[in-house]
Amino acid sequence: MIQSVSIWLIMVMMIAYGGFSRAATVVDNELLAREPSGANWAGYGRTFDEQRYSPLTQINEHNVGRLGLIWTLDLPDTHSVTTVPLAVDGVIYFAAGYTVVHAVDARTGKLLWRYDSEATKLAGHKMRGSWGIRGLAFWRGRVYAGTVDGRLIAVDAKTGKLAWSTMTVGKNDNRYITGAPKVFNGLVVIGHGGADYGPVRGYVTAYDAETGVQRWRFYTVPGNPADGFENKAMEMAAKTWTGEWWKHGGGGTVWNAMTYDPEFNRIYLGTGNGAPWNQKIRSPGGGDNLFLCSVVALDADTGEYVWHYQTNPGETWDYNSAMDMVLADLTIEGKARKVMLHAPKNGFFYVIDRETGKLISAEKIAKVTWAERIDLATGRPVENPEARYPNGEATVWPGNKGAHSWYPMAFNPNTGLVYVPVWESSTYYNDQGVDLGSWKHPAGFSFSSGLASGKGKPGPPDPVESYLLAWNPVTQRSVWRVPTPWGYNSGVTTSAGNLVFQANADGKLRIYAADNGKELGAFELGVGTLSPPITYIVDGRQYVSILAGWLRGIPMKPIVEDKTSGWWSGREQPRRLLTFAIDGKADLPSPPRPAKPIPLDDLSFTPEPEKVEVGAKAYGRLCQTCHGAAAVSGGYIPDLRASPIPMSLDALRQVVQQGALRSRGMPMFDDITEKDLIAIRHYLRARARESLAQGHP
Template identity: 35%
Template sequence: MKTLRQAVLILLASAAMGGGTLMLNACTSARADTPNTGADRAAAPTAGAEWPLTGGDTAGTWYSALADINETNAATLGYAWSYDMGTERGQEATPLVVGGVMYTSGVWGNVYALDAATGALLWQYDPEVDGQWGRNACCDVVNRGVAYRDGTVFVASEDGRLHAIDAKTGKARWIADTIINHKQPYASTGAVILTKDAVVIGNAGADIGDGDLRGYISAWDIKTGAFKWRFFTVPPAPGQPFEHPELAMAAKSWGPNRDGRTQNGGTVWDGLSYDPETDQIVFGTGNASPYLRSADGVRHDDLFNASIIAVNAQSGRMNWYYQTTPGDEWDYDAVQKFVFANLTIAGQPRRVVMQACKNGFFYTLDLKTGKLLSADPFTYVNWAKGVDLATGRPLVTEHADYSKSPKNVYPSWAGGHTWNPMSFSPQTGLVYIPAIDAGNVLLNMKANGGSLTHLEGFFSSDGIFPDDLYDPAALKRVFGPLPAKDDLQKERPGVKLVREVLRAWDPVARKVVWERVTSQGVRGYDGGVLSTAGNLVFQGRGDGSLWIYNARTGAPIKTIQTGSHIMAAPMTYKIGGVQYVAVQAGYGGSGITFPIPPSSAAYANRNANRILVFKLGGSAVPMPDKRELPPYLPPPPLKASPALIARGEDKFTENCSRCHVLGTPGVTPDLSRLPPEVHASFNDIVLKGALAPMGMARFDDVVTKADVEAIHAYLIDQQRQGYQAQQSAKKASH
């Protein structure tokens, strides 16, 4: 089973739905409406006793002024209470706490209201999403959080509907459909934001299908749900009218390669921010789709893909933009969460916006004008040797061109930093970044000689992590010749090719102050970060541990083993005189493509998705139930030829491995362990959607009956191999 297991370990689900590694040019910043600095401010509470906004405050700092838990006593932190969310699909939201109630979201956009002191469920809201929508989410049906204002909770469900929910009763006040075309693979997984009078949300889907959707954000009246405005991130097909003036400028940047058959992505799947001081929304856009598009051999900028954009919150018109990655071909989104701050740059006080971008560069821009102030690598980067501050453009290297032969490009498509929130402490002046220090072997599948030329989630490209399981020989038939691991290691001797690192970054001095390696060898899918006035930094890891560090030095203070994989960022609040720290736990998201890391302490446990809450003097965390893998059952008879089985492997890798892992624990079912009744209904499940209510959508528009028969033959063969190995192991043990 080695070949398949290696194949499905490929990063097939574009991290957090897209990437971004090239940078744009500060000189190409464009101005439309000027920011309305005189606008009335929306409520902007500071994260203290309550945690009223997704990032704690309107600046998105993931910082709390609470200090009851501090560097002198944090070693006594322990378990207070937990809530089982009843799923194993993955948790990426940070809860809110307002008025003694905790509000948060889970998969599909389910919303929960809990007593923040005890964890007692007050109500749960089900958005009733059709399971068919699950196929539209590149990185599973996760949700990154709710918003709260004046007794109403807001969430975007996975199918792109906005829900305004009464915070006391859990009943819907209004629902608005934000999707412009339900025939296209749109999905919404990001947290909504609130301006003074609107709810704003983007969407995902640029990696799905053949690049047949356009990104946009839309604003809806906060009281009624009535539509207000929409800002598209890429121009319409040639010859079609521009919905707003900025698109006419963007269209000039596309060149002759844009033929209208694809709509070219640029989705806004996360990272929306609102600054009440300027009354503007700042957001990043996703990768282009497909990646390799140029028909004339020239890389065009392709605005506004992989860009940072600021729009006036009232009109939806653009104030400024900055493109981080012109001509994106690396899956380098610019949707990572933003932090607003007041810094002294070159002796001048500045109101800035900061981002640790997926492309590996830390950007600091003037919040009012979009002027690029600095751009520095916060992790290892080889696709560009720097950014020209005069033009704002990246200085691209030969490593970036994988069109003719595979290249090990740093950062990987997963990014130097992805959706997991970073934190900024005004106390220390440091930004704490959950960095991914990993490259990936990028290849053009149409040119590399393998049996695959298309991969769902990557189009005709692919990015393979050279991790501890990397085996070029096992992957050669499907992907063509790949570089040997020893050759890749020569670029960075002694440094693991795949690892994750928590880095404390000084945005003024533009350097790393301290760092701690959090996983090595395979991606741990480690979590986001919280910092506090107690001189503490909190981060969860993929192995199930919650780490507490000294914020100034990075010295570890406490490690709490929870037994549950932690991807989301923690938060903290105070109620009844007690300060609590809370985090949602559960493996999933882009990790749906991968087995739970075997090095993880969470590997042995059921992937219980829980809200975990801690306090000083608390107890040990109750562990989830032990994982019980179903045994391999005797497979059905199989008379398929080796050629049909090989074709089935190709079709499985192309269409199914984005969600399903074989032979080892994962988030979705292991299709090499199917019971007889599923084998009997296999065609109906895949082609007719027999299990659509459970999230397994129909795929008759993607695969033929002959394709399904080949996939089924391949899975039966995998089950045969697994069953034989299982029986041999039993005999050997006796």
């Protein structure tokens, strides 16, 4: 009896102090295909369907006002946290910046381990085009991530030790990785970016999840016909191109969205724009240019082509279809349909039969001027011919940032609604003065759209409108919409608690009623945020976690300015992981509030108009992606109008050409000419003086 009591006491103590641990959750096809408990957020969109829907109801429309902060974890020296975290067995996994993988205890916010892929040491010029990693994958005790230099890595989820690493791209090419891998059937699949920076031909590669050995590769555009075609799909695609497209690469990179469909054992690829954007250069005789801006279905085990649907035949506006592809079962006209929900950049919302690839319906969710409608009989857009800038220039809606970009949407099967973060913006396209017949990609890792960089209206871009849109995919109509502040908004998560979660540029996590859009709560994050939140359960308690922080060169100009409006500027703002739960009582550290950058001027320096014009073009090619259009920056990257560095040619030379700030994320441009460097300085000094004269917007 005494022995039995002693054993009982030991067991109680071991349970109380963590001596017994639950068996680790096995993340595999079974869990990712269907996890009704909602305990884990083990995939990018939680489950294979990419719905970003949680069945949890502990936090709901009736008690969400009691949501409070549990803890925060600051992430110093991290340039970007615009990424989707995962949560498995009470541990949050995420990759910040240039693929620095973290594991954090969800109960306490304690950092468990940190693995640095050291991508900044290896990426070289590729750092110029990458915004950091957007997400991870988890499979059977390992975390998988891509790196800016093109590697795919597998890290042990318990220890943070590297299990294997494989290079997925060619040596010294322009490819880099920013998207999340997909894992299924023991395979891990990864694409890449880079088509905006050189002659890149897109592809997707599958590797053995256990060993890293390559299993298959699918190219998204055809190569040189003289070299033969890899498969019949490439032979078919080549008939839709003209000229010598392969010399320009073609593009079609899968830099973001992929979706695995366990019902049909297919992987769907969302493909990107052409390389260069301007079709007059890469395919001068026109043509559909397959498989640019398409959804492509492949056999998941072999990588063989099954079907495709192209959203923008012969695209010429950077209208990626690399946005999330959500799987759902809907009843349409009285018939049960297995569908894909897709809202690419071009402003239309598509419902596609995912068994056959046939279009069911498509309607506009934003202002669109490039096309009148989508012809349902052919599945093709009815285009506005003027949108292709036949006379050399055109302003087109939506802009190249897209009506919906990579920030993920969400689908709630209870309401039947899709929640889409929408931007209303335009882009001015201009190829006047571009030698279309002999155009070549600029030397080095330079932006190469095939357009006339630096032309158009001077000054910063006009403010854009943004909103969270609740869309009925059956009726193809808006149900509700709420404006989001400052012209930008983040990815979305929804739950069975009749909730929609979305962070905003004003530094708040806002929660809406999923059925009618009523705002139910707004919770301080301390910094403008674009990352979507996740929700999960630990020890019976529901948590909401989000990575808060702004993103590189995106300026946050408010639609209506007031005395407090401004930008999340430079490196002053925090990057942090925050976790909330009902009745949380933790205090949020007080961050600096947004402030307008104050341009600096040197009255002894006179910008020369000819050099300013050359500098505007060079800035657009080399600097704009990070430091912002018209030198109006935001996020982690300094505003060069307000930086003292361009005031000194020697200081500018040390930073730009010699890499003096490479350790802080500023790439080295050792291939920039002295002429361009001087011209960029003249352009920045001119922009600073103009901004001061205009009240420095």
